[in-house]
Amino acid sequence: MTDDGSANTLLTSRKSIMNRISATLKDTDVMNKPRTATERGTTPFADAITDADHAFFLMDEINRSARAAFEQRIHGLGLNRTQWRIITQIARNPLVSQTELGTILELKKATIGLAISSLENAGYINRLRSPDDQRVWQIVLLPKVKTALPVLRDAADDVYKHLWGILSKEQQDFLIETLERMAARTSEL
Numbered sequence: 001m002t003d004d005g006s007a008n009t010l011l012t013s014r015k016s017i018m019n020r021i022s023a024t025l026k027d028t029d030v031m032n033k034p035r036t037a038t039e040r041g042t043t044p045f046a047d048a049i050t051d052a053d054h055a056f057f058l059m060d061e062i063n064r065s066a067r068a069a070f071e072q073r074i075h076g077l078g079l080n081r082t083q084w085r086i087i088t089q090i091a092r093n094p095l096v097s098q099t100e101l102g103t104i105l106e107l108k109k110a111t112i113g114l115a116i117s118s119l120e121n122a123g124y125i126n127r128l129r130s131p132d133d134q135r136v137w138q139i140v141l142l143p144k145v146k147t148a149l150p151v152l153r154d155a156a157d158d159v160y161k162h163l164w165g166i167l168s169k170e171q172q173d174f175l176i177e178t179l180e181r182m183a184a185r186t187s188e189l
Contacts (some may be wrong), residue, residue, distance in 0.1 A: 066159050073155035077148050078122065082107065082115045084152060087124060090141050091149070097130065098137040124148065 071081055079087070085105055090096055096104075102112035116139060119125045123144045130136035164172055 062163065066163060069159050069162075070155050073158060074152060077151055079124075079148070080115075082111065083119055083124075086112075086115055086119060086139075087141065087145060087148070087152070090125065090139050091145075095138045095140060098127065098139055101139060 067081060074084065082105070086101060089101055089104055093100075098112060098116055099109075101107075101116075102109060105112070107115070116125065116127065116137075120127060123142055125145075126140050126142055127137045128140060130138050167175065
């Protein structure tokens with residue numbers, strides 16, 4: 001537990017970091033848009049869009065643009081977004097089942113099944129029957145993935161470098177901490 005002096009210092013430090021992040025982001029094209037709902041437009045419904053809406057729209061736009069840039073960089077591998085997400089999850093959790101992958105990635109049975117079949121046909125993965133339950137398919141990565149992973153890593157690093165390049169390490173850490181706290185609250189929705 002911190003004393004009041006330490007808490008105030010931490011709060012002041014965080015406010016300072018947020019002010020610097022805001023100042024940095026104001027200088028980027030994304031943030032050159034008006035900042036309040038009223039300033040965003042004069043249509044009859046302009047005030048219906050709040051600053052909170054705008055922030056979430058920005059997060060969605062960053063996510064969408066980053067995914068598109070990443071997919072463009074890995075196009076030569078013949079993998080789509082769903083397939084590289086599957087490979088990433090299997091790398092994190094070896095012997096994950098096909099059903100578990102579908103749940104983790106929020107994909108329907110048909111979608112995960114087609115993606116797994118495609119990856120299997122391309123030689124990236126193999127499906128094995130679980131020794132504990134023959135109804136369950138466990139998914140394992142094959143050696144061909146080792147040739148793809150460096151390309152995936154380089155593509156991701158290139159996108160991240162571009163996006164994080166406008167923020168200092170301190171700003172990045174603060175943003176990550178803030179997003180982690182927000183993500184943790186999503187389970188309460």
